[in-house]
Amino acid sequence: MLDLLNLPGIKPVDIRTQNKSIVIVAEMVDDTIPLCPDCNKPMHKHGKRSTIFADTPMQMQPVRLEIKRPRYRCESCGKMTSPELTFLDEKRRATKRLVDAIRQRCLGATFRAIAEQTGVAVNTVKNIAHDLIEELEETVRYETPVIMGIDEVNLAGGYRCVITNLATNSVYEMLEYRTQDHLKPFFKELPDREKVEWVCTDMWRPFKRSFAEYLPNARLVIDKFHVVKMASEALEEERKKYQAELNKEERIYVKKSIRWLTLKRPDNLSPTEREALAIVRLKIPELSVAHDIKEEFFKIYDEPDRESAENAFREWEECLPGDKMPRFRDLAKTVHNHYEDIFAYWDAPFKITNAYTEGLNGLIKMSNRMGRGYSYEIIRAKTLYSEEARKVGSGVRPTRGKVEYGPYIPTLVKIVEDGKPD
Ligand SMILES: [Zn+2]
Secondary structure (H helix, E strand, C coil): CCCCCCCCCEEEEEEEEECCEEEEEEEECCCCCCECCCCCCECEEEEEEEEEEEEEEECCEEEEEEEEEEEEECCCCCCEECCCCCCEEHHHCEEHHHHHHHHHHCCCCCHHHHHHHHCCCHHHHHHHHHHHHHHHHHHCCCCCCCEEEEEEEEECCEEEEEEEECCCCEEEEEECCCCHHHHHHHHHHCCCHHHCCEEEECCCHHHHHHHHCCCCCCEEEECHHHHHHHHHHHHHHHHHHHHHHCCHHHHHHHCCCHHHHHHCCHHHCCHHHHHHHHHHHHHCHHHHHHHHHHHHHHHHCCCCCHHHHHHHHHHHHHCCCCCCCHHHHHHHHHHHHCHHHHHHHHCCCCCCCCHHHHHHHHHHHHHHHCCCCCCHHHHHHHHHCCHHHHCCCCEEECCCEEECCCCEHHHHHHHHHCCCCC
16 A cells, blocks of 8 residues: 555554545554563563544545554563654643644634644644743743833733734734733843833823833833824814704714714815815804814824924913813813823834724734633734744844844734735
């Protein structure tokens, strides 16, 4: 029979199909009688044992390997042995090459799909994945970001803390929660922590407390999008108050939702949308005032340098209407409370934002598609160790050898959007 197995020490003697699997029966090639390892005397044949192992699929079907091995017994001491086969993972009842193939794929495809393709139990796939993750934890090291983003992303059933490299747009690390209990040890253990020059995050205070102690050279910059988002939220509050003032015909004419029209930057509106916005502004003067205030706030970020940005903010604040529109007043207050960290935006070597990290929220789709039963740990590993996304931006530097910055966020997002986790 043709040796389609190509495994050392055994040869196939029979093949059959059974329950949608290919069963290959194999025997030992060498049947030399061994010596007892204790007594050093020749042993005696003592029947045969047959064990079933999963092997790599053939013709898209799971393969079960039925290996018949002789058993030997020592007449002097009673010891029993069976020949060992180095290509087997006895614990997992699978060939090592199958375990390797599963390791290669387990972070890309669903455990269930792999189990179906290989005939291995889902739990075994899960165990292989956990072992792999443990190894990756030990061996994979990404370069500490010089410009670090810290953000929250809704992932695997909760808000997770994502640490990114904003210069390379890659994920550096993921923490289960963004509490000080998780952040402090992270910063404390961070290799080359003196390298971090900038940290970009939202206005959540504990961040600052967590890293100030451990990152001696880092400056905080509050993420632009978290700041302007408050202007949008303030506008929304006003919009809800006045929207009802349009009559039915006017609403039909406006078509697009007023929310959409007013929240979008005017430059991004189509000519028709711009016309619709003009009508809304004409019909609801109060909303048009609020809309202007929001727009003027956004424009602060268009300023080229810190001084003009600070001036623009001052002018904006001076133009706020008395005691009306309290949410915009709150926004002004928040800017004052975080003044240094907000205007640090203009001190950084380039315009630092966490905009890309937001895209990671889409990873929740991945965990949903993969079905329940995926722990945070697995989602984290699938994100952090994605082979495809790790290809981008990594390379070899002549002085330092292999350098990696972590999975590239646009690739991660694309993998999720294409619905092709592997
Ligand atoms: Zn013996």
